[in-house]
Amino acid sequence: MKHTYSGTFLLLAAAALALLQCQSPSDDDKVSSEKLVTLTGNVINAETGAPLENVVVELRQVDPAQTALSGALGNFSFEFEVTENREVQVIAFKEGFRGDTTSALAVPGRVVQAPLLRLAPTTTAANNSGNAKSIYLYSQSSVGIGIIGAGDPEFAQLVFQAVDSLGRPVDLQHAAQVHFRILSGPGGGEYISPDSALTNGNGRVEAFLFSGFKAGVVQVQARIVKAGIESNPISIAIHGGYPDLAHFSVGPEKLNIPGLLFINLEDKITALVGDKFSNPARPGTAVYFKTGGGVIGAVAQTNENGLASVILRSGLPHPVHPVLGPGFAAVKAQTLDENQDTISVSTLVLFSGYPVISVNPSSGFQIPAGESKIFYYTVKDQNGNPLAQGNSISVEVEGEGTKASGDVGVNLPDTQSPSWTSFLFTVEDISDSVYVRPVTVKVKNTGPNGDAFVTITGSIGH
Template sequence: ISLNGKAIANYEDKGCARTDTITATVAGTSVSSSTSLQVEAPGVSSIRFMSASPETIVLKGTGSADFPEVSQVSFKVVDSNGAPIQNALVNFSLSTATGGILLESTAVSGPSDTVTKSTGADGLVQVTVQSGTIPTPVWVIASTTDSTSKVITTQSIKLSISTGRPAQDRMSLAVETHNIEGLDYDGETVGVTVRMSDRLGNPVPDGTAVNFIASGAQIGATCQTEAGACSVDFVSSNPRLDGRIAILAYALGEESFTDLNSDNLYALSVEGPNFTDLGHAFLDTNENGLFDAGEQSIPYGSGNSSCVNRLSTSPSAPSVAGTCDGVWGQAHVRQSSVIVLSGSDAFVSPRSFSMSGECSARFSFLLYDENGNPMPKGTKIAATTTNSGFSSAVVSDDEVSDALWVGGTLHEISLRRTETTGCDASPPRTLPLEITTPKGNVTVINLAITN
């Protein structure tokens, strides 16, 4: 719209950095006029950190598809209006290169070493960071030059080289209760927890999978770690065997080694044979420490060497003999234990005691179930002195604790006769022992007491 013969329009620079031709035409006529404007290249105003993907990478040599060793770090260069700047040169460096961190696949020594890349049409530029062998936070430092030739700098956040795969000597298995009243009852549940750390004692990455198998009853198939730990439920059910159920937890990890030069790396020339050579894990159903026919094994690799390392042959980390490979590397890390499905009927041995003419005495006895296993944890033991001829009968350790060994639990009873003299002439007597399980099942056993 013209006013007093003048028409005014606004022109906006889109940052094209070229010559623009502007033409004005009078409506309804062929009258026009043109002029040219030289648009200067947009000026760099700032550089912004955009993302690190992923934000956590694992130690060099311990990565997998789920746990990468490389992160892509993105920055964006913009002008004063926030519009992207293309072809801006950006210099990158690292806050630390400890453990051999690589920047864009290049070895750098720290902030003084740089890698240069240019931005795309969207103003973005990416650089890769590859982990080293030492856990550490690391910043990517990015710098460019603004329109006044001033160097502007920013740095990444949220990037950490944290942890590695689980090591055999850093894995543990904890059973909430080893002896549960599950021989005669289905559905008795106990928690089983695995904790795993890498070779430096840091929790393994969240989401590390652990598998479980059992020789009887039921156990959760798998769990994924959070803060280095995860749990499954063991549930009493058939088959119950002899009441002793072997369980095995295993995960993909690495053989432990003695880091003789403290560089967090295994080198044959330095560490030599100082590592835990692991063969196939197996479920030691009969608890004899040997792999026998009919026992379940979890193959890994194709080794045929002897498994002589102390940890390789320990009951808690069983390896099938002759399946080690003599080479340090990746393996199934493992831990095993036994859960007892305790019966509800109690047995005692011995059941007769001699006081040898004394007015007071102490005796020890074993308490066990029908399979010779411990009674359920929480089982209570009490002696009844009413009309028994004893003034007191005190059972020490009168409640069964967490136990799993064959043969039951050892207890002691202190007796005092009602007589204070002439006890050598006291007649034989019977002392009732009342044993009550957590589910309220009561067994009364009469102990024979003689002189």
């Protein structure tokens, strides 16, 4: 009796231990599930759309390769392990049909649906193709992708078509091995996968271009090495990432406009937005603008060069800068970085006013016979700021035996610098006369800020 109780206890303990082991998977099992990929798909008749049963389906570019038969609904599935994203190839064969091939991107720990496989019934031998004589791009999923981590799709699908000398898609009996290569690119780690693949029953083959960490244009080419043929280069743009403050700037088209005099004068404001790799930020990045004077467009989106522009229009309020004073408008551009934090930069636009002219010495000056005199003059607006581009300043001197030199003809550039408000000229007695003669000096401004002049008088020959 005692012996029977002991045996029963041992059996119960063993069962409990086995149950415990079933409920506590090992670390190896957990790692295996993280690598496991389940690939499912379907096969149909290309003419009728009906499911095809008992189709031989091969899975390639995995180790080891696998084979399955499609079910009554044309369905099939594979399970395998990968440690990173990998392009796999699925090939379907059935007697009386032309085979088909497709590719799928296997992602660790995911269930992946393969593109539909379509098998066309075999008709006559006359419809069979010859060997591949040409290859071209059939389709591409996108003309542009984003760098890694930019939030945009990071890969593009490229489908190439191989045809024979009569332009017929090559069939499986004449399937060609197509190799893919990158001819040029930004060199940021971009790559194409797979390196090569076999054309399917429609003569098509596909590859995926994956972006790296740099923006730029990538050129891809497909080649059938044995036939000595290649496709035209295919260009795909890799766009940049999120805005980075160190690569964010803004500036006006015009530094100075007569905005205190007229409303609706236009000045284009452009923001240049780059990512942390010094590439243009991804197209469509929103940039917001605001101004301390006039009215400005609220928002613009960057183009492929990272540029976003709006129009600043003169009008109320007239700007008053806290440091530089009246006339200077601070224009600010803002956007969001990769952490969704607001980053901003600013620039200045000068709203200039009407011209104010002063000359020193003023009327009553005297120039000794045979000598000269220096005159200092200023041309600026009512706030002491320079006038806008397009204003011209001239100095006219009238008097017998006189000559003027120096800043007697000035064309103002587009500037905010006060150095373009102060000038000088010299009036010289070049006659042999010792008689006192009258001299008139006229300093005049003409241009978009308005016309103004100052006249002073004196004498020469004392």
